[in-house]
Amino acid sequence: MAETETESGLKIVDAFDLEPDLRALLRPGELVEGIGGQYHHLPRYFYEIPSHEAARQIRVTPHFGLNEFLLVDLKEAARIRAFPRYVPCAIRILAFYLERLREATGAPVHLAVNGGYRSPAHKLSVAATPHMWATAADVYKIGTVVLRERASIETYNRLIEDLTDDLYVMPYGHEIGKADDHIHVDLGYVSIVPREISEDRLEGPQPRPRFAYEERRRGDRRGWPREPLPEVLPAAAHGSPSGHDK
Amino acid sequence: MAKSPAQTPDAVDVRQSVAKAEQSLYASVLAIRGRHEIERLGIAFYDAETTLQWSYNADLAFHAASTMKLAVLLAVFRQYTRGELTLDEPVHVRNKFVSIYDRKPYMLDINRDTEGEIYDHLGRTMSVKQLAYYMITCSSNFATNLLVDVVGVPVIQTALDELKIDGIRVLRGVEDHGAFEAGLNNEVTANGLLKLLRLVAEGKAYGEEASAQMREILLDQRYKSGIPAGLPQAARVAHKTGNISTVHHDAGIVYLEGRKPYVLVILTQFSSETGRTTAVADVSRDIYECLAGMNGG
Known part of the structure; x- marks a missing residue:
């Protein structure tokens, strides 16, 4: 079983190891067609979030809690909404970019309901949307500005485009593929494969690999001494190894 | 208080009273x-x-106006009793709907005065029961359209058919001006x-x-x-x-x-x-x- 524990206390799971009903909803590795006719493999490796409390407490970046990416309504399948919940590992990359957006705007960035991760079973998941990879965000409010007007949406769209080429920004408009009551950004179809996973046998569950940081955390818990850092690094770098998860 | 005919000693008196009334x-x-x-x-x-x-x-048949919300309420409780919906399930409060006429998106003309508490929840969620409450008690169009999206127009009609309620026809949510212009209206x-x-x-x-x-x-x-x-x-x-x-x-x-x-x-x-x-x-x-x-x- 590919299952391990990360620095934030979350296990990484291989969705092929999940219960059949969950697996059927998450459809790991399955090819899904996008609106433009391109096909993409759905993510396979997920963080397991044990409880609502954990989702509320765990910060993915300094300003983004895990729960913000899990806000869904009844359009999401009830089984997916029940804890333990699962979110693709790429959520960290999305959060990293949203944190940069927050720095650039200098104001809190609010994700809309159904605007973070959406499973393939979500009613809004009509085609391969990066939301199914946890690499898309719908932002409905920045600071106190509710994004309902063309001017505010286009202003922030421009800001994001100037910030990075990595984020796709949906243009303002009323038609499908455009947004008029939020800002949609996404990183495309990014899947994270933990470094310990061998990709030559992706079609089914594999034996549980030994994850490097799992060993490290186990050592920390048991008080095993760690290798000292080389002298070239400043002393401050000897502190906690997991800065942004705390 | 008038008694039912079966309880009245003189049935003729009752019939006369009813006819007079x-x-x-x-x-x-x-x-x-x-x-x-x-x-x-x-x-x-x-x-x-x-x-x-x-x-x-x-x-x-009349234009239903907000009386159609009774049919929406009925459909919500149909889904609830069938276990297909729980009343505390969250619904995204989002002002964006699709016209039944041309499938184009439309928004309601809402403000804090007309929609009060629901307006304050824009972008967040409210429970099915809260929305049902505001749909009826404040006649909220916003809550109505959200619930029509939740249950779906076909389920509303199914509920009416199951209970053999003729004379109510629900085609759409409210303020769908495209449908209104095309004569596609809810009737009662x-x-x-x-x-x-x-x-x-x-x-x-x-x-x-x-x-x-x-x-x-x-x-x-x-x-x-x-x-x-x-x-x-x-x-x-x-x-x-x-x-x-x-x-x-x-x-x-x-x-x-x-x-x-x-x-x-x-x-x-x-x-x-x-x-x-x-x-x-x-x-x-x-x-x-x-x-x-x-x-x-």
């Missing part, structure tokens, strides 16, 4: 219609105490709404528990210028109004101390836009007085 009602309804210049009028009522049922143009008849409310009153709308919850919501109605305005202060009315430019409706279950309830539906349509009208209240008062007269009051 009906005649008197008919005359007074015609007078109200003339006085208020009502272009079209539909009335239906059923009194559980006397088993008296009376109607006037009760199969005439007095008999249709009467049937629906009778089922709710008698605990037969998806069971006693669901019916009781619906009655509880309907009793909290904030708009009281229709049926309640024609009744004594002590009366409690579980009802839903419907007002747009030329139509003013009210449909409800009337609870009076010491007797079984009666169900009353009053649908009115005027030739031109009217402001406040007391027509519905006047009809309500007439019917109340007629029933009180039969009771010897």
Whole structure:
């Protein structure tokens, strides 16, 4: 079983190891067609979030809690909404970019309901949307500005485009593929494969690999001494190894 | 209080009393219609105490206005009793809907004055039960459209069909101007709404528990210028109004101390836009007085 524990206390799971009903909803590795006719493999490796409390407490970046990416309504399948919940590992990359957006705007960035991760079973998941990879965000409010007007949406769209080429920004408009009551950004179809996973046998569950940081955390818990850092690094770098998860 | 015919020693007296009441009602309804210049009028009522049922143009179809929200409420509780929906499930409060006419998205013209608490939840979630409550008690169009999206128009029609409620046709949510221009409107008849409310009153709308919850919501109605305005202060009315430019409706279950309830539906349509009208209240008062007269009051 590919299952391990990360620095934030979350296990990484291989969705092929999940219960059949969950697996059927998450459809790991399955090819899904996008609106433009391109096909993409759905993510396979997920963080397991044990409880609502954990989702509320765990910060993915300094300003983004895990729960913000899990806000869904009844359009999401009830089984997916029940804890333990699962979110693709790429959520960290999305959060990293949203944190940069927050720095650039200098104001809190609010994700809309159904605007973070959406499973393939979500009613809004009509085609391969990066939301199914946890690499898309719908932002409905920045600071106190509710994004309902063309001017505010286009202003922030421009800001994001100037910030990075990595984020796709949906243009303002009323038609499908455009947004008029939020800002949609996404990183495309990014899947994270933990470094310990061998990709030559992706079609089914594999034996549980030994994850490097799992060993490290186990050592920390048991008080095993760690290798000292080389002298070239400043002393401050000897502190906690997991800065942004705390 | 009038007794039912089976309990009355002299059945002939009862029949005469009913005939007199009906005649008197008919005359007074015609007078109200003339006085208020009502272009079209539909009335239906059923009194559980006397088993008296009376109607006037009760199969005439009207623009439903907000009375269609009763059908949405029914569909919500259908899904609830079938286990397909729980009342505390979260719904995204988002002002974006799709027209049934051309599938184009549209938004409601909302502000804090018209939508109050729901407006404050924009971008967040509210529970199905909260939305149902605001849909009925404040006649929130926003809550209605959100719930129509939750249950779906076909389920609303299925609920009506399952309960054999003819005379209510729900095609869409509210403020779908494209559909309105194309003549695609929700319609009701007095008999249709009467049937629906009778089922709710008698605990037969998806069971006693669901019916009781619906009655509880309907009793909290904030708009009281229709049926309640024609009744004594002590009366409690579980009802839903419907007002747009030329139509003013009210449909409800009337609870009076010491007797079984009666169900009353009053649908009115005027030739031109009217402001406040007391027509519905006047009809309500007439019917109340007629029933009180039969009771010897």
